[in-house]
Amino acid sequence: MSDKGFIDVQGVSIQFATRGSIVQAVKSVSLTVQPNEFVSLIGPSGCGKSTLLNIVAGFAKASSGQALLDGVPITGPGSERGVVFQQYSLFPWLTVRKNVEFGLRMSGVARGKRESSARTLLGLAGLLAFENHYPDQLSGGMKQRIGIVRALATSPQVLLMDEPFGALDTQTRTVMQEILTNMWQQFRISVLFVTHDIEEAVFLSDRIYVMTARPGRIKAEVRVPLPRPRMAAMTETPGFMELVHKLKGLIREESIAAMGSELKSGGLTGFGMDVGPQGVGQLL
Amino acid sequence: MSAEAMPATDGPIIRYFEREKLDEIAAPAQKTLRLPFWFSSDRVITVVSACLSIGCLFVIWYLGTRYRINLFIRFQNIPTPHEVFVQAGEVIGSTKFLINIGMSLERILLGFAIAIILGVPLGLLTGRYRRIRELVMPAVEVLRPIPAIAWVPMSIMLWPSNESSIIFITFIGAFFPILLNTIHGVEAMDGVLLRAAQCLGASEPRLFWHVILPGALSQIFTGLAIGMGVAWVSLIAAEMISGQFGVGYYTWEAYSLVNYPAIVLGMITIGMLGLLCSGAIRLIGRLTMPWLAFAPGSRK
Numbered sequence: 357m358s359d360k361g362f363i364d365v366q367g368v369s370i371q372f373a374t375r376g377s378i379v380q381a382v383k384s385v386s387l388t389v390q391p392n393e394f395v396s397l398i399g400p401s402g403c404g405k406s407t408l409l410n411i412v413a414g415f416a417k418a419s420s421g422q423a424l425l426d427g428v429p430i431t432g433p434g435s436e437r438g439v440v441f442q443q444y445s446l447f448p449w450l451t452v453r454k455n456v457e458f459g460l461r462m463s464g465v466a467r468g469k470r471e472s473s474a475r476t477l478l479g480l481a482g483l484l485a486f487e488n489h490y491p492d493q494l495s496g497g498m499k500q501r502i503g504i505v506r507a508l509a510t511s512p513q514v515l516l517m518d519e520p521f522g523a524l525d526t527q528t529r530t531v532m533q534e535i536l537t538n539m540w541q542q543f544r545i546s547v548l549f550v551t552h553d554i555e556e557a558v559f560l561s562d563r564i565y566v567m568t569a570r571p572g573r574i575k576a577e578v579r580v581p582l583p584r585p586r587m588a589a590m591t592e593t594p595g596f597m598e599l600v601h602k603l604k605g606l607i608r609e610e611s612i613a614a615m616g617s618e619l620k621s622g623g624l625t626g627f628g629m630d631v632g633p634q635g636v637g638q639l640l
Numbered sequence: 641m642s643a644e645a646m647p648a649t650d651g652p653i654i655r656y657f658e659r660e661k662l663d664e665i666a667a668p669a670q671k672t673l674r675l676p677f678w679f680s681s682d683r684v685i686t687v688v689s690a691c692l693s694i695g696c697l698f699v700i701w702y703l704g705t706r707y708r709i710n711l712f713i714r715f716q717n718i719p720t721p722h723e724v725f726v727q728a729g730e731v732i733g734s735t736k737f738l739i740n741i742g743m744s745l746e747r748i749l750l751g752f753a754i755a756i757i758l759g760v761p762l763g764l765l766t767g768r769y770r771r772i773r774e775l776v777m778p779a780v781e782v783l784r785p786i787p788a789i790a791w792v793p794m795s796i797m798l799w800p801s802n803e804s805s806i807i808f809i810t811f812i813g814a815f816f817p818i819l820l821n822t823i824h825g826v827e828a829m830d831g832v833l834l835r836a837a838q839c840l841g842a843s844e845p846r847l848f849w850h851v852i853l854p855g856a857l858s859q860i861f862t863g864l865a866i867g868m869g870v871a872w873v874s875l876i877a878a879e880m881i882s883g884q885f886g887v888g889y890y891t892w893e894a895y896s897l898v899n900y901p902a903i904v905l906g907m908i909t910i911g912m913l914g915l916l917c918s919g920a921i922r923l924i925g926r927l928t929m930p931w932l933a934f935a936p937g938s939r940k
C-alpha cells in the first residue's frame with residue numbers, strides 16, 4: 357500500500373471547436389482522488405466524463421485549469437497511469453500473455469521476469485489457462501478482464517477506467533464488478549472510474565461525483581459509507597438501495613436537462629410534439 | 641381456453657434441473673477422429689472444383705485447335721496442347737531455359753525487395769504523420785497513374801545497364817500498391833490501440849515497431865500480393881521490349897522465330913511463376929500473422 361496516486365483536477369474547462377461553433381464540453385471541474393481511493397464519475401451521456409478522464413490520462417489538454425498527479429502536472433500519457441477503455445483495446449496480434457507483458461516490455465524488463473509476472477497476474481485473475489490464446493478467441497468479459505490485468509502489470513499508481521463494462525451484458529457486468537472490487541482490494545491503488553450505471557458506481561466506490569448535463573460541471577459529491585469488502589448481497593441492503601435512489605434522483609434531473617438541450621435543436625419535432633426544454637420535465 | 645392448456649398452478653414456483661458439472665463444460669471438446677484429408681468430403685469437393693476449373697480451359701484449347709475453329713477468333717496458328725507438351729519436354733532440361741527462369745526470378749525478387757524496403761517504411765511514416773503525408777502524397781498521386789510499362793523508354797535512358805532498368809520497372813510496378821496499402825493500413829488502425837500502447841509507456845519509435853507495423857500488417861500483405869501481380873506484368877513487358885534472357889524475352893523471341901508452341905510454353909511458365917510467387921506471399925502472410933485465423937470475417 358502506498359501513499360502515492362493522488363489525483364487533483366483543478367478548475368478544468370474543455371472546449372471543442374467544431375466547424376465554426378465552439379462546444380463547451382466541461383466547465384470548471386475540480387475533483388480529487390485520494391491515494392488508494394475508489395472514486396466514480398457519473399453523469400448523463402455526453403456530459404464530458406470521457407473528456408475529463410482523457411485529461412487525466414494525458415490524451416487531451418484542458419482549455420484552462422490543470423490536472424496533477426502527486427503534485428506534478430499531467431502533460432501526456434504515462435505508465436504510472438493505467439487506462440482501461442470501453443472498447444476492447446487488446447492488441448489482436450499478441451497472445452493474452454504478451455498483451456499483459458506489453459507495458460513491462462516497453463519499460464525494458466527482461467523477458468524471463470516479465471513472463472513470470474504476467475503469469476502471476478493472469479493466475480490471480482483466473483486467466484492463466486488462456487495465456488496463449490489470441491484476443492479474438494475470447495469473450496468480451498474475458499477481454500476486459502485482461503485489459504484490466506494489462507493496465508495493472510506495470511504497477512501504476514492510479515487506474516483510470518472509462519465505462520469498462522459498458523459493452524458487456526448485465527450478468528457478465530455484475531460478475532466483473534465483483535472481480536474488480538476484489539482485485540482493487542488486493543492491489544489498493546487509486547481508481548477513477550467513469551460510468552453511467554448508478555448501481556455499479558455505488559457498489560464499487562468510496563466516493564461518487566455526479567456531473568451535470570453538458571457543459572459538464574460537478575453537481576454533487578456522494579460518500580458511499582458501505583463496508584468493505586463489498587459483496588454482491590450488499591446490493592439488496594437498505595443502505596445500498598437508499599443511495600441508489602438518491603443518485604437516481606440527481607441523475608434524472610440531468611438526463612432530462614440533457615434531452616432538453618437536444619430538443620432545442622428539434623429533437624422531437626418529427627413526432628409532431630411541441631415541447632421545449634421546460635416542457636419535457638412536465639411531460640415525463 | 642381448455643383446462644389442459646392452462647399453466648400448472650400447483651407445485652413449486654422454480655423447478656431445478658440437474659446442472660452439468662462445471663469441469664465438463666470447461667473441458668476442451670473431444671478430439672474427433674480425423675480422416676486423412678483426401679477422404680473428407682470437403683477436400684474432395686475442393687479438389688474436384690479445381691480440376692473442373694482448369695479442365696475447362698484445356699477442353700476449350702483442345703477443341704479449338706483440334707477442329708481449327710475460325711469464327712472471328714482464329715485458332716489456325718495456335719499450337720495444340722500436344723505440340724506444347726512436346727516443346728516443354730525438349731526445353732525443360734536445357735540450361736538456356738533454366739537461365740531464363742532464373743533471370744526473371746532474380747529480377748522480380750530484387751525489384752520487389754527494393755519496393756518493400758522503400759514502400760513499407762515510407763507508407764508507415766506517411767500514414768502516421770500529416771506533415772509527411774502532405775509532402776509525399778502529391779508526388780505519389782502524379783506518378784501513380786503512369787503504368788510501369790510507360791516507364792520503359794525513360795528507364796532505359798536513366799539507368800546505366802539493361803539489367804538495372806528492367807529491375808527498376810519491376811520495382812515501380814510493385815512500389816505503389818505496397819506504399820498505398822501500407823498507408824491505408826496505418827490510417828485504418830483503431831486509435832484506441834495507439835492510446836493503449838502510449839499509456840503503457842510506448843515511446844514513438846517503439847509505437848512504430850510494436851503497434852503500427854503489426855496493426856497495419858494484414859493490409860501491408862494485401863499490398864504485397866497486389867504488388868507482386870503488378871511486378872510480374874511490368875517485368876514481362878520490360879523483358880519483351882528491352883530484355884536479354886528472362887521468360888518474357890523467351891516468349892517474345894519465340895514469336896519472332898515463328899516457334900508457336902514456345903509462345904504458349906512461355907505463357908504457361910509465366911503464369912506458373914506468378915502463381916508460385918503470390919502463393920509464397922500468402923503462405924508467408926499466414927505464418928507471420930497467426931492471429932488472423934481467429935479474426936471475425938465474412939468469408940464462407
Ligand SMILES: Nc1ncnc2c1ncn2[C@@H]1O[C@H](COP(=O)(O)OP(=O)(O)O)[C@@H](O)[C@H]1O
Binds near residue numbers: 402
Ligand atoms: N474531439 C471532439 N470534438 C468535438 N466535440 C467533442 C469531442 N470529444 C467530445 N466532444 C463532445 O463533448 C461532449 C462530451 O463528450 P464525452 O466526454 O465523450 O461524454 P461522455 O463520456 O460523458 O458521454 C459531447 O457532447 C461530445 O460531443
Ligand SMILES: [Mg+2]
Binds near residue numbers: 405407518
Ligand atoms: Mg464516454
